[in-house]
Amino acid sequence: MTLTSLDPGILKASHPVPGAPNNWKRFFSFNTDAKVIGIQYIVTSLFFLLVGGLLAMIMRGELITPEADLVDRTVYNALYTMHGTIMLFLFMFPVLNGLNNLLIPCMIGAPDMAFPRLNAAAFWLVPVFGVILMASFLVPGGPAASGWWSYPPVSLQNPLGHLINGEALWITAVALSGVSSIMGAVNFVTTILRMRAPGMTFFRMPIFCWTALSAQTIQLIGLPALTGGAVMLLFDLVAGTSFYRPEGGGDPVLYQHFFWFYSHPAVYVIILPVFGIFSELFPVHARKPLFGYVFVAIASLVIVGLSLVVWVHHMFPSGVPQWMRDLFMVSTMLIAVPTGIKVFAWLGTLWGGKIQLNTPMLFSLGGLFNFVFAGVTGIMLATVPVDIHVNNTYFVVGHFHYVIYGAATMGVYAAIYHWFPKFTGHMYFEGLGKLHFLLTFVGTNLNFFPMHPLGLMGMPRRVSSYDPEFAFWNVIASLGGFLLGVSIIPFLLNLVSSWVWGPKAPANPWKAIGLEWLLPSPPPAENFEDNVPTVISGPYGYGTGKPLVEHQEAYERALQEA
Amino acid sequence: MTTLPTAPPGPTPTHGEGHASHPSYTLTGFIIFLCSESVIFLAFFAAYALLKSTATSWLPPGVEGLEWRTPLQFTVVLVSSSGTIAVAEHFLGKKRLWAFRGFLLLTMAMGALFLYGQASEWSGLSFGFTTGTFGSLFYLLTGFHGLHVATGILLMGLMLGRSFYPDNYEKGEQGVIAVSLFWHFVDVIWVLLFLLLYAWQA
Amino acid sequence: MTSSAPARFNPAAVAAVSAWVGLLVLLSHWLGQQAYRWLPVQASSAAPLVDDLFSLETAIACFVFVGVVSVMAYVLLFNRAEKYDMDDAAPVEGNTLLEIIWTVIPLVLVMAIAWTTIGVNREIGAIGPMDHSHGNTNEAMAGAPTAEIQVIARQWSWEFRYPDAAVSSTELHLPAGRRVGLQLESADVIHGFYVPAFRLKQQVIPGRSIAFFITPTREGRYRLRDSEYSGTWFAANQVDVVVQSENAYQDWLTRAATQPLRPGISDASREYAQQQSRLRSSGYPTVRPAPPPMVNVPGSNTLPHAG
Ligand code: HEA
Ligand code: HEA
Ligand code: CUA
Numbered sequence A: 001m002t003l004t005s006l007d008p009g010i011l012k013a014s015h016p017v018p019g020a021p022n023n024w025k026r027f028f029s030f031n032t033d034a035k036v037i038g039i040q041y042i043v044t045s046l047f048f049l050l051v052g053g054l055l056a057m058i059m060r061g062e063l064i065t066p067e068a069d070l071v072d073r074t075v076y077n078a079l080y081t082m083h084g085t086i087m088l089f090l091f092m093f094p095v096l097n098g099l100n101n102l103l104i105p106c107m108i109g110a111p112d113m114a115f116p117r118l119n120a121a122a123f124w125l126v127p128v129f130g131v132i133l134m135a136s137f138l139v140p141g142g143p144a145a146s147g148w149w150s151y152p153p154v155s156l157q158n159p160l161g162h163l164i165n166g167e168a169l170w171i172t173a174v175a176l177s178g179v180s181s182i183m184g185a186v187n188f189v190t191t192i193l194r195m196r197a198p199g200m201t202f203f204r205m206p207i208f209c210w211t212a213l214s215a216q217t218i219q220l221i222g223l224p225a226l227t228g229g230a231v232m233l234l235f236d237l238v239a240g241t242s243f244y245r246p247e248g249g250g251d252p253v254l255y256q257h258f259f260w261f262y263s264h265p266a267v268y269v270i271i272l273p274v275f276g277i278f279s280e281l282f283p284v285h286a287r288k289p290l291f292g293y294v295f296v297a298i299a300s301l302v303i304v305g306l307s308l309v310v311w312v313h314h315m316f317p318s319g320v321p322q323w324m325r326d327l328f329m330v331s332t333m334l335i336a337v338p339t340g341i342k343v344f345a346w347l348g349t350l351w352g353g354k355i356q357l358n359t360p361m362l363f364s365l366g367g368l369f370n371f372v373f374a375g376v377t378g379i380m381l382a383t384v385p386v387d388i389h390v391n392n393t394y395f396v397v398g399h400f401h402y403v404i405y406g407a408a409t410m411g412v413y414a415a416i417y418h419w420f421p422k423f424t425g426h427m428y429f430e431g432l433g434k435l436h437f438l439l440t441f442v443g444t445n446l447n448f449f450p451m452h453p454l455g456l457m458g459m460p461r462r463v464s465s466y467d468p469e470f471a472f473w474n475v476i477a478s479l480g481g482f483l484l485g486v487s488i489i490p491f492l493l494n495l496v497s498s499w500v501w502g503p504k505a506p507a508n509p510w511k512a513i514g515l516e517w518l519l520p521s522p523p524p525a526e527n528f529e530d531n532v533p534t535v536i537s538g539p540y541g542y543g544t545g546k547p548l549v550e551h552q553e554a555y556e557r558a559l560q561e562a
Numbered sequence B: 001m002t003t004l005p006t007a008p009p010g011p012t013p014t015h016g017e018g019h020a021s022h023p024s025y026t027l028t029g030f031i032i033f034l035c036s037e038s039v040i041f042l043a044f045f046a047a048y049a050l051l052k053s054t055a056t057s058w059l060p061p062g063v064e065g066l067e068w069r070t071p072l073q074f075t076v077v078l079v080s081s082s083g084t085i086a087v088a089e090h091f092l093g094k095k096r097l098w099a100f101r102g103f104l105l106l107t108m109a110m111g112a113l114f115l116y117g118q119a120s121e122w123s124g125l126s127f128g129f130t131t132g133t134f135g136s137l138f139y140l141l142t143g144f145h146g147l148h149v150a151t152g153i154l155l156m157g158l159m160l161g162r163s164f165y166p167d168n169y170e171k172g173e174q175g176v177i178a179v180s181l182f183w184h185f186v187d188v189i190w191v192l193l194f195l196l197l198y199a200w201q202a
Numbered sequence C: 001m002t003s004s005a006p007a008r009f010n011p012a013a014v015a016a017v018s019a020w021v022g023l024l025v026l027l028s029h030w031l032g033q034q035a036y037r038w039l040p041v042q043a044s045s046a047a048p049l050v051d052d053l054f055s056l057e058t059a060i061a062c063f064v065f066v067g068v069v070s071v072m073a074y075v076l077l078f079n080r081a082e083k084y085d086m087d088d089a090a091p092v093e094g095n096t097l098l099e100i101i102w103t104v105i106p107l108v109l110v111m112a113i114a115w116t117t118i119g120v121n122r123e124i125g126a127i128g129p130m131d132h133s134h135g136n137t138n139e140a141m142a143g144a145p146t147a148e149i150q151v152i153a154r155q156w157s158w159e160f161r162y163p164d165a166a167v168s169s170t171e172l173h174l175p176a177g178r179r180v181g182l183q184l185e186s187a188d189v190i191h192g193f194y195v196p197a198f199r200l201k202q203q204v205i206p207g208r209s210i211a212f213f214i215t216p217t218r219e220g221r222y223r224l225r226d227s228e229y230s231g232t233w234f235a236a237n238q239v240d241v242v243v244q245s246e247n248a249y250q251d252w253l254t255r256a257a258t259q260p261l262r263p264g265i266s267d268a269s270r271e272y273a274q275q276q277s278r279l280r281s282s283g284y285p286t287v288r289p290a291p292p293p294m295v296n297v298p299g300s301n302t303l304p305h306a307g
């Protein structure tokens, strides 16, 4: 083949195949293109971020005064239960799967996912269980109101006695979410293991793919356990069995083990890809190679291993034996080590760099700031006596919102801004992006910092009313919460307006290194088609002058000519 | 003139026609799925072991223990069906389609016999799904496993049907390999289950 | 630790890093001392132990957090690209010595915390039951003093029974200066026994009877909060704890024994009744609160309390 024969291969964007760019209807169909599915995931999840956020706004409205006045107590309990469930299962996991879909095939040079139809099916389950969960607001007994943990026996109390009740719908939705996530995980893992471009060895793979691989492995190991536990809960609820009912010989604490065996690792399913995002973005926007690539890659696997043996740190006050408390405390603390390796690697990357403070970089830096804060409070929680005091108080709520909103969601924002030009073909508006960052960063700290003193003072979580001595910090938290509500406006405005009116994006606006940046913006339906480049060096060669792939200039020239 | 990277080995993609032309990763995906699936069983096993070892009274009142001799016979049937499906696979490799079909049918029949044995055991038991923790777990475990046996039989039926499509078995037998793996998996799980439910009665 | 410039060690840099670390240590030490002020008063023997640990952790956390943030601040100040400068920086791909240093330092730090914590745990010893207890028999407690007070958690009220004195109450009275045994039981779902001023917490699990020991050390009125979500009136499932001198406590017991039984404190039943009479329908259906326990001493639910 000659150079000229390259063009038709990688310039598909100019004459799209059926269902490729410029045809918006494909976003509403059973499309099997990973890039379409990726956008479907992200848009769906952002819708649910709004829903979950709206519930949070009502909760913060209730909590701005000590009395239970804005909504009835039963409503408050349903609100926070649904808030947690929606945010995790309908916002966080889907948005990350959206990024996986967009990024993994492009980053490894695969045309698509290994199982495109399975991929589409996994996505379409999301709106299905989303509707099921939303429908629970309409059933007579109201939605589930026993927290996102759904601990029995509270979750088994069914005041109306109906078979179709909020709790049953909740379990169904969560189980379907698990099915969808397992389908996704099988797909991502197979894709990464089998479909890498020639020359892309594991240690030439971008860190995002490492973290996605690690996170999806956790899904494969952890989710089935939760599913098993949830099936038993459902039987207890609707069929009258007594796996968890003490009066029938069951054990409610058994459920806690099942739940946390998955739900602890689940937090690393969330944060690992965000570590991946940081590891991609810092090198690009500081113009330096990732510091200690191999250590960062391996650290992900270490985190996977450790994450599977720490779950009891959520159950310290449930009466587990002392040796278990000690053991799980130590394993939990060990996670600080591989995580620290990553944090310091990012600092090493920034050190002596040429930092460009654009929106993706701002969100990454803000996310790192919040993450380290959340991490050190996590270490406090891991130590048993301190945890016993602050367990189930707002200290925990503060810890996890710092990491889940302050680090993970901000990391997701960073990723959206960074890859927006690549996948939509348009630049976003920098001014709106910076405004979004400013409001988010201030709002996050204003909202979630006050939760720490509240927890230390002894304010329990999940309360619809509280003693007046807690009022001061709660007012500040609520104001911060409302600021976060406002912060979403410039974000949405930016996404919509720049997708429609934004300036056309070049193929590589950040001068970034990576296979995805050797594709046109937006990439054609099958990415590189048959012209998959051969990778010849590691992924972050900034300043080294080493080309990433064979015939790099040919690919770049072809992009220019487009 | 630079020579360009060559496409990965395999047939050239035909576009607009779906993705049939990509190399198939079914087997990789299926193995990953099986590993994941096994964790559900592990979870149920753990629940059984935990609840049993901490219970003050385990068996429902009036129940002395499970009768294990008949189930053992059906266990032998199920376990040997792992052998018959291997034989079927062997004949497929040899392109002896009729022998393949025969042994596949035999395997299906053995699976069905096992299910029959399960059903008759269930109907003879004095306790039900909601009679205490033991009853719940017993039916949960055997039922969930039985569901897998039934699925296996269905999948084998599918393979049997597909074997009548001309050319279908020329390109490779990933589907059959996957089903056979699944069947071995179902067998191994049963052996563990048998040990847990019938052998560990102390 | 992160700022030590790879390869070159010039005296100025060493001095700067040392000064920076010194400053960090001072700041961390100061913040560690502040940590006590964020916590409620110390009213049990466990509280000072927990607080010391928390203070230590605050100091270490401050060191780590401010350490990282100051590096971020430094690079943001001094390592910014000029406008329109899109060039790459000098490529530094890694440094094995640094990797080892920043693997070992956190490892040592967290292991030190873990070690200290295990020690504190042993000292507190009486924090909880320590072992699963099943079917209302608690083997772990065999030989230990039998519980003086029976605590029954319900949806949504707390009842305290003093079997030896034939007293029951919905306000927990405890003697100061001595180890008291409680027997925690739940009539329905999981509740949590939590007195922030004691820094102690324990899930109250239906079907189990959990022995729990407290040594109150400071007289005063504190708050007992349900700490494990237990349904609609979870937030209102709070009562007061009164720690008094041994004499006052015994006095209280004798006087209480003469009181006739009457309904104890249950905010939930009160609110539920109000809702029923006003026919409020703005909420979802709820489990009906258990009737208020019949007790000798309802006690009071008045503010303020010391923590
Ligand atoms: C993405 C989400 C996420 C992440 C990444 C984490 C990370 C961590 N979490 Fe968190 N956590 C949650 C989400 C998350 N958590 C949620 C949602 C809950 C509550 C669920 C619920 O109850 O509803 C929770 C609750 C929770 C608890 C239970 C508290 C309780 O209920 O009583 C504990 C206890 O150990 C804990 C600990 C930790 C630790 C040790 C880490 C560690 O991984 C942190 C490691 C990071 C660092 C330590 C910082 C970087 C490291 C360095 C700079 C090196 C040097 C550091 C030292 C020497 C300390 N978390
Ligand atoms: C990904 C996970 C995630 C995210 C992003 C968030 C985001 C937020 N959470 Fe979340 N939260 C959880 C996961 C999450 N939370 C979980 C798991 C729990 C535990 C539940 C449990 O205990 O069971 C919890 C509990 C929880 C509590 C404790 C409740 C209690 O214990 O009583 C509070 C209280 O302040 C809170 C507040 C907030 C706020 C203010 C935000 C803000 O960041 C939200 C910002 C809001 C927006 C960005 C959108 C704003 C929307 C609008 C302005 C309306 C427009 C919308 C339409 C027109 C549809 N959350
Ligand atoms: Cu390749 Cu379609």
Ligand SMILES: [Cu+2]
Pocket: A263, A264, A265, A267, A310, A311, A313, A314
């Ligand atoms: Cu955890």
